[in-house]
Amino acid sequence: YNIGVKIYIQQKRRINRLKMLGISNKFDADVLVIGAGPVGLAAAIELCGQGVNVRIIDSNKENRKLTKASGIHVRTLELLPEPVLEKLKSAAVHVLHAQINEIKRTGELNPVLDINLDGLSDSVVQGMLSLQQWRTEEVLIEYLEEKMTNPDVRRRVKVERGTKLIALNSHLDFVEAELESDKGKQSINVQYVIGCDGSHSFTRKLCRIPYPGTAHEPNFIALHTSFEGIPEEFAKPPKMLVTLAQSEKGYSTGMCFSMPMPNDYPRSYLLIADLNDEESKPFLSGKVNKYGRQLLGELSPEEAFSVIEGRWFDKGKLSIIPGSVQWCTTFTVNSRQASLYRSGRIFLAGDAAHCHSPLGGQGMNMGIQDVINLSWKLSHVILGNSNPSILDTYESERLEIDKRIISMVKRSSDLAWSRSPVLHFVRSKAQHVMSKAIGVFPILPIIVPLLQMTSHSYSSCSELSFEHWERPPIWPVPISRIYPFGGYRRSQNLFRWFSRRVRAGDRLPNITLSRRYVTDNNLEEIERVYPYKRGWLLILCEGQLSGNDEMKRNLRDVDILNIDQLRTLGERIKKIIGIIDRVVVISGSNVNTCKNLGVYGQCLFVVRPDSHIGLRSEPIRYDVVLDYFQQRVQCPISRSAEIKGTRTSSPGFDPVPLVV
Known part of the structure; x- marks a missing residue:
């Protein structure tokens, strides 16, 4: 009931805003999503959940x-609705190991590097789903x-298969889209368009957005089928495998990537192998x-x-089970990225914006994370x-993160x-060294979050990422502020630069609290902070006694709150800023949290x-929070808010301690 009331109020606010701008509210949809693949469907789910009218089209008449894309990583699973997460978990193979193998000249399978993914993430899901x-x-x-x-949701969502895009005409206040289906042609007006129509995106071509990049040299083959003869010790536990075979001279004859699949596990696998020019000729x-x-x-x-057999398993020991082939294809690989993710009111996401090698299974996950980022802003x-x-922050954030990936x-x-x-020799030796180093050095907590996509941060590429810190006043001067080896400002600098902490732009870790410290309408039902309800979340930390004493002693006008x-402060901010859904104290x-x-x-x-x-403020400042929403999120706030003036945040590098 509360969600319905909130959406009704938001819809009324939208209509009033459009009237103020002199824009007609008679759009065929708020957002047109082009492409009903995983990325387009994720966009539609996210948008309709926020109360937006969505129309999704796809040229294919059926799924x-x-x-194709078979790996679903932790970060993607966190962002999907919990009912979707549970269904995916029940349908998929849960992969908790990643392994690199070598097949020696003798044909012997030799595991080189085995990575246990279980327990290396703070997420609600470990490993990955296949x-x-x-x-x-x-x-x-x-x-x-x-x-x-739900009639209200049905009114907001329209899915049309067998409908293709013909043209897009972008205007100042809306986009006119021409569509074609078996029923004929039609023209619709929408506020925004999201192109999720793959690497050959017609949306991107209509917007004339360049798609620069390079083509990889090898050709590739993919085979998804079930095999007879796989020993149980090889298949269990389920593993993502990268196998490298050696020639008679000891050099590489190619790579094989394999993933266990759920349709006939443990006999079913997806195999991908590369072919050089000589191997491709036949x-x-x-x-x-x-x-x-x-x-x-x-x-x-x-x-x-x-082609694949000798690179994946002992040759001659496996055979394809008749009638079990699910997919067999050949393809080439490009590494490309659109130079722009936006053209006016038209946005690109997923393969329409970027494509790359299937190694590591990042592509579909990047696309879903693109549209989650865009949907809440839209x-x-x-x-x-x-x-x-x-909306400008969508391109600045996702283009940079996607570029890094x-x-x-x-x-890789x-x-x-x-x-x-030479590279084969170096690679082989590096794998053996890493396998030994893993037992000595904490390498996996650095590598695995990159694979699971939980370590990517918007800290350096977004205006929505902001940290507020304050330097001590120059006068009066306690000796602790300027003493060369114990100055408060110096220790604050070192903490900001080098400490292990959550920064603005980082993903919120999965933290668990005692229930009595959580304030929410559904207090008795909530223990975990994450995942939460897709709205803005305000977290207020009481801090440690020693840290609070030092802050009180060195900073001006700091009130340490119980x-x-x-x-009370959190509820006051929530009331003033209407888009905050939840407050956690x-x-x-x-201590661990x-x-x-x-x-x-x-x-x-x-x-x-x-x-x-979005914001990290230390110390807690009421006016800094209001200013963040007003200036950076550009959110209308209650007229009852009293902002006496925003405090200046200290720079990331302060030369004063060095000079003193």
Whole structure:
């Protein structure tokens, strides 16, 4: 009931805002999503959940049953609705190990590096899920259809298959889209368009957005089928495998990537292998792509397996189970990224914005995270909760993060596919050294979050990421502020630069609190802070006694608040800023939680709807929070708010302690 009332109020606010701007409210939809793959469906789910009217189209008349993107990482699972998460977990194979193997010249399979993913994430899910892309789409469609049994949701969502985009005409206040289906052509007006229509995106071409990048040298084959003869000790526990085979001279003859699949586990696997020019010759189709590269023809499953077999398992010990082939294809790989993610009111997401090697299974996950980032910003603008300029942060945030991931995947792929004897030697030795170093040095907590996509931060690429710190006043001068080896400002600098703490722009860790410290309408039902309800979250930390004493002694006008005072302040801020959905107060007795957040004195966090930290304020300042929402989120706040003037935040580097 409360959610329905909130959406009604937001819709009224939107209509009033449009009237003020002189814009008609008679749009066919608020947002047109082009492409009903996992990325487009995730966008529709997120937008309709926020009360936005969505229309989603796809040129295919039905869901195509292709295995394709099969790995779903932790960060993506965190961002999906919990019913979707539970369905995905029940349908998928839960992969908790990643392993690198070598097949020696003798044909012996030799495990080189085994990474146990269990326990290396603070998330609600460990490891990764393996599931065919078409099954992931089915789960998302089922969830959307269940939501559409609600008349209010059904009125806001329209899914049209067999409908393709013909043209886009972008205007100042809306976008005119021309569509074509079996019923004929039609023209609709929408406020915004999201192009999720793949690497050959027609949306991107209509916007004339460049798609620069490079084509990888090898050709690739993919085979998803069930095998007879896989020993149980090989198949269990389920592992993501990268296997490198050696030639008679001891050099690499290629790479094979394998993932266990749920349709017939433990006998079913998805295998991907690379072929150099010499290996490709028997299978060439005689056709070339637009980059001038010769393409492979269609291979039979037996032909594909004849290439893969010697790289994946002991040759001659496995056979394909008749009738079990789910997918067999050939393809080439490009590493490309659109130079822009936005053209006026038209946005790109997923493969329409970027594509790269399938190694590591990052592509679909990047796309879903793109649309989660974009959807909450679009809903804020459409419902009148933010100024349209907040949409600029979608490109600045996601383009930079995607660029880092594409670069990382490209370097890893080039190393994995290289047939160079020198690189093969270096790679082999590095793998053996790493396998020994893992037992000595804490390497995995650094590597695994990159694979699981939980360590990516918007701290350096977004105006929505802001930290407020204060320097001590120059006068009066306690000796503790300027003493060269114990100055408060110097220790504050070192803490900001080098300490293990949660920064603005970082993902909020999964923290658990005692129930009595959580303030919420559903107090008795909530223990974990994360995942939460897709709205803005305000966290107030009581801090440790020593940190609070030091802050009180060195900073001006700092009031150390107790739990009840923090709760009152939080509810006051929530009332003034209407888009904050939840307030959490963390007591100083939650020592582990404070340590994980990097909190010693009283501190405040504002968490965005996509669970990244927007604001970190130390000490807690009421006016800083209001200014953040007013100036950065550009959110209208209550007229009852009293802002006496915003305090100046100290710079990231302060030369005063060095000079003194």
